[in-house]
Amino acid sequence: MEPLQCGTSPIVGFRFSLHPMTGDFIQVIKGALRETDTTNVWMHTDDVSTVIRGRQLHVFNAAKSIALHAAKTGVHVAMSGTFSVGCPGDSAGDAYLDKGDELLNTDTSKQYVSSQFALYPMNNPDYMAIIYREVERAKALGVYNDSMHYASGIHGDIHDVFAFYEEAFANARTSENAHLVMTVALSINSPSHGGGSGA
């Protein structure tokens, strides 16, 4: 039996799947991974998803870069995944906590993203207040799109969207309630975009 404790490590993880809606999906996925510098994160891919782990800034930087490079193909791509912190399960990848502050992926190309997210602060009686606070922050930043069941819509340029997600993820956890989960679903180059709620 594994230990039933969480919240012992500052390592951030993102388990995600990248879905290019094309028969050439393998080329798009491999290209996006190849064009992203992932040397600051621990990475492992299985038959369903990929996980990257490391310091928060490098995990978000690599995630954004992978999405951006897949988007540049022009293909309709989706990225769905879960950011987690505070429940590492084991210590694989902890060595990456020694990486410095320099971001390795600095492409600032503009790219519209429509997305949805949900925050799950674990074992925290005040979790609903935290969620509403971060949604209000999205409104103030101009990236809020829509309210909906079980999630909130966030859209705009990919750099603004990921900046909000990283900030929300940092703000929604405390040292007392260190286990935090955030799900995101991003849609890029979709024929449904441009009219808000659509098909």
Place this chain on the structure above:
Amino acid sequence: MEPLQCGTSPIVGFRFSLHPMTGDFIQVIKGALRETDTTNVWMHTDDVSTVIRGRQLHVFNAAKSIALHAAKTGVHVAMSGTFSVGCPGDSAGDAYLDKGDELLNTDTSKQYVSSQFALYPMNNPDYMAIIYREVERAKALGVYNDSMHYASGIHGDIHDVFAFYEEAFANARTSENAHLVMTVALSINSPSHGGGSGA
């Protein structure tokens, strides 16, 4: 400001995205929705995802049918989403709680699915014990595939996989801790399947 209370409704929801890895993704999605009888669930689609809500048995039945019908095209398809209960936000779809017990989608075609899931019992100090208990249940049922960061691998025939998910979702909540979230990521017809951990 919306109320900060959860756990007041038995309505179950599933917000998901279906991703066929083909340029004909729209046809695959529309076909899967058309071939699924969704009259027992409330459904709404926006530019990123679709949500279905209703009684637990009908939500899981419709979700499985949508995945199965998409799979029958032979295309590599992924379904990712979040099952939620206990925090409806509002009452849209509550009328569907009056639906009977008869399942409307009864196709028993076999289909291999490799998937990953995570349980998030909210505001519950015992949540890690609940998660481990459900993972042990998967092992006993023969659908457990692998352990990994932030998730557990579940695979097998689609009917066995969904039966496990529905059972885990039912078991992981109590009347005192009614707000429960479960994320799932399914991969079907993938070239990476067949060898466990792959590309």
